[in-house]
Amino acid sequence: MIINHPLxxxxxxxxxxxxxxxTLIDRPDWQSETALKDFSDYAYLRDNPAGEHRELWxxxxxxRSWLVVTRNTLTHEISKVExxxxxxxxxxxxx
Amino acid sequence: MRYSGFKVxxxxxxxxxxxxxxWRDPEPKSHYDIIIIGGxxxxxxxxxxxxxxxxxxxxAVIEKxxxxxxxxxxxxxxxxxxxxxxxxxxxxxxxxxxxxxxxQDLNYNAMVSQRGIMNLIHSDAQRDAFTRRGNAMILNxxxxxxxxxxxxxxxxxxxxxxxxxxxxxxGLAQRRGGTVRHDAVAWGYAxxxxxxGVDIIQNCxxxxxxxxxxxxxxxxxxxxxxxxxxxxxxxxxxxxRMMSKAGMRLPIxxxxxxxxxxxxxxxxLPGVITFGAGHFYVSQSDKGGLVFGGDLxxxxxxxxxxxxxxxxxxxxxxxxxxxxxxxxxxxxMWGGIMDMSMDGSPIIDRTHVDxxxxxxxxxxxxxxxxxxxxxxxxxxLANDAPHPVATAYRFDRFDKGRMIDEKGMGNQPNxx
Numbered sequence: 001m002i003i004n005h006p007l008x009x010x011x012x013x014x015x016x017x018x019x020x021x022x023t024l025i026d027r028p029d030w031q032s033e034t035a036l037k038d039f040s041d042y043a044y045l046r047d048n049p050a051g052e053h054r055e056l057w058x059x060x061x062x063x064r065s066w067l068v069v070t071r072n073t074l075t076h077e078i079s080k081v082e083x084x085x086x087x088x089x090x091x092x093x094x095x
Numbered sequence: 096m097r098y099s100g101f102k103v104x105x106x107x108x109x110x111x112x113x114x115x116x117x118w119r120d121p122e123p124k125s126h127y128d129i130i131i132i133g134g135x136x137x138x139x140x141x142x143x144x145x146x147x148x149x150x151x152x153x154x155a156v157i158e159k160x161x162x163x164x165x166x167x168x169x170x171x172x173x174x175x176x177x178x179x180x181x182x183x184x185x186x187x188x189x190x191x192x193x194x195x196x197x198x199q200d201l202n203y204n205a206m207v208s209q210r211g212i213m214n215l216i217h218s219d220a221q222r223d224a225f226t227r228r229g230n231a232m233i234l235n236x237x238x239x240x241x242x243x244x245x246x247x248x249x250x251x252x253x254x255x256x257x258x259x260x261x262x263x264x265x266g267l268a269q270r271r272g273g274t275v276r277h278d279a280v281a282w283g284y285a286x287x288x289x290x291x292g293v294d295i296i297q298n299c300x301x302x303x304x305x306x307x308x309x310x311x312x313x314x315x316x317x318x319x320x321x322x323x324x325x326x327x328x329x330x331x332x333x334x335x336r337m338m339s340k341a342g343m344r345l346p347i348x349x350x351x352x353x354x355x356x357x358x359x360x361x362x363x364l365p366g367v368i369t370f371g372a373g374h375f376y377v378s379q380s381d382k383g384g385l386v387f388g389g390d391l392x393x394x395x396x397x398x399x400x401x402x403x404x405x406x407x408x409x410x411x412x413x414x415x416x417x418x419x420x421x422x423x424x425x426x427x428m429w430g431g432i433m434d435m436s437m438d439g440s441p442i443i444d445r446t447h448v449d450x451x452x453x454x455x456x457x458x459x460x461x462x463x464x465x466x467x468x469x470x471x472x473x474x475x476l477a478n479d480a481p482h483p484v485a486t487a488y489r490f491d492r493f494d495k496g497r498m499i500d501e502k503g504m505g506n507q508p509n510x511x
Contacts, residue, residue: 001402014404018394018509020348043506044437044493045344048335050397073349073396 003069004081008062015061021046022054022068025088050074056084097202117282118289123296126322127155129476130314132301132337133330134158136167136277136462137454139284139295140469141329141476143201146291148470149477154293155323156285157316159300163281166331169399169431170462171354171386173367173378175212175272176237179228182487182499183440184235189484190467191237191271197466203283205275206381211366212272215247215254215416216265221371225267232269240268251368254417261372261415272367274378280465303340304451311341311450327452327476329468332397332432334455341448345455346437346493348508350391351430352459353401355409357423359383368416375412377420385423387413391433391459393509401430433459439511440499443471443481443488452476453490458511 001013028038050073057067066084071077096102096115106113129145131138134156145151156162174194176187198205216222222241229239243265248256256263285295296318303315304326313322330337332349364379377387389409392401406428413420436442436456441464443454454472457464467484474482481488487499493506504510 012404013394013402020395020507020509040494041344044346046335046346046348047339047344048348048395050333050336050349053395055395071394074398076396076398076402 001076001078003057003067003078005059005062005065005067006081006083007065011059011062013057015059016057016067017060019056019058022056022084022087023047024056025068025084025091025093052079117286118295121294121296123155123157123294123299123316123318123321126313127294128153128323129325129327130154130321130323131156132314132326132328134162134285134295134297135165135329135331136163136281136284136465137331137457137468137472138329139163139281139288140465141327141454141472142288142293142295143284143291144470144473145477146288146293149473151477152292154288155321156288156293156295157299157301157314157321158295158297161297162285162295163278166431166433166461167281167465168278169354169429170277171376171378171388172274172277172380172462173212173272173376174207174275174463175269175367176463177212177214177228177232177239177267177269177272178501179231180499180501183501184231184237186467186471186484186488187464188232188235188237189470190464193466193470194275195271197283201283201287203279203286205279205283207273207275208381209271209273210378211268211270213242213247213251213366213368214267215263215369215371216267217261217263217372219264222265229267238269238271240270242266242268250365253363253419254368255415258415274367274380276381277462284469301337304448306341306448306451309447309449311448323450325450325452325476327454327472329454329472331434331455331457331461334434334453336397338446338453341446341451343446346442346490347434347456348395349397350393350433350435350509351396351398351401352388352391352433353405353409353428353430354386354388355406355428356380356387356426357385357420358426360385360423370412370416373412373415375409375416377413377417384426385420391435391509397432399430399432433457435508435511437493437506437508438498438500439502439504441468441488442490443468443475443485444490445475445479446490
């Protein structure tokens with residue numbers, strides 16, 4: 001697979017480390033009433049879709065940036081690559 | 096029809112006209128006591144033990160394609176019970192004991208070959224870890240044998256003993272481990288289940304569950320609705336997809352694991368060996384091909400094919416361990432979809448829906464577990480209580496902090 005890095009251009013996926021579903025960006029609020037259940041779900045449960053999947057890749061063999069890659073889990077086709085920090089900021093994190 | 100030497104001779108004299116199909120091809124009834132979704136190794140084994148051990152006669156297995164077309168036909172055929180943790184080892188040892196009696200139980204030649212498995216040791220720390228594991232195995236009634244370098248040399252003289260970086264210091268052997276003809280496992284269980292009245296319904300895809308007031312009433316399929324008192328799901332890599340139809344999110348990600356087979360060679364490899372410094376395991380099939388594999392590709396996927404970086408990594412492991420493998424040509428490679436759980440261990444449990452049961456999360460250890468998985472799932476379906484060797488395989492272990500994490504990797508499925 002070739003991941004089209006937003007800053008570096010097309011790179012071999014072997015340069016990257018895979019973390020998992022991009023919902024891991026949405027860390028639960030530890031002060032919430034339901035924090036215990038929220039964190040358990042956050043840590044252990046996954047949608048695991050067959051089709052489009054947004055996921056976190058780390059460019060360990062490159063510029064050490066985190067990316068959110070939108071990839072089809074049935075075909076391996078990558079339709080979108082974003083910097084994870086842009087995605088996180090757009091969701092109101094990492095102010 | 097029982098298979099026997101007498102029967103073979105009789106048919107040889109009669110032009111082999113008396114062999115019938117090994118199982119029926121029935122139309123689905125409108126209602127069953129128990130429906131198993133998934134006609135793979137685990138689903139068929141569940142049906143067999145439900146009928147034979149637990150006396151259930153009104154059972155169906157529903158398979159979207161043909162039976163044995165998923166992971167039971169895509170693995171590297173290794174059986175073993177060399178686990179460390181209390182939640183796992185009794186279960187896998189139970190499985191190995193069932194393998195030992197499988198062919199007599201099924202009256203079917205599954206080519207169970209206890210040729211032994213050898214986990215190689217490359218460092219002092221690894222020897223300590225393997226010694227501990229061997230002791231845990233012995234405590235649970237399994238066999239384990241710690242070997243030094245000279246003993247490994249005597250058995251496997253062709254290994255790369257001169258590797259400066261990963262020298263072979265010894266090995267942990269389980270002599271009762273080995274290989275099994277994987278397709279025959281699916282066929283043998285199918286035949287066994289069918290003879291006890293189980294309906295095996297192929298080319299029938301489950302498209303959803305009918306759930307009312309928190310109770311599962313049956314399954315919607317491509318051949319219409321089929322009612323059931325209980326529904327068990329054993330669909331391996333498709334677990335997430337199937338259980339989402341019942342509104343469940345699972346502690347599972349689907350990943351691809353690749354496997355490889357070389358051209359047929361003369362006998363060269365007596366048992367199964369695993370490289371402890373990288374991730375590489377190899378055995379030789381009875382047809383002569385070297386069957387080997389390594390790590391997952393490492394990303395979520397439902398495509399039954401992997402990518403080239405892992406091919407390179409696996410072949411590097413092979414060259415590092417037994418350089419002569421470089422002289423063999425690769426014949427085929429393929430991928431299977433693994434239901435990788437969050438702690439690397441499986442789940443055999445009820446769900447929050449009454450009458451709906453789940454068996455999955457086998458990671459890439461599902462094949463060796465086939466008999467015990469079927470037995471324990473059948474026990475759960477028949478008695479509504481977990482089998483004594485499968486009590487740890489519950490959904491709630493993640494909430495309660497009772498993970499069964501052999502490798503200590505945490506909730507990172509691609510590292511298990």
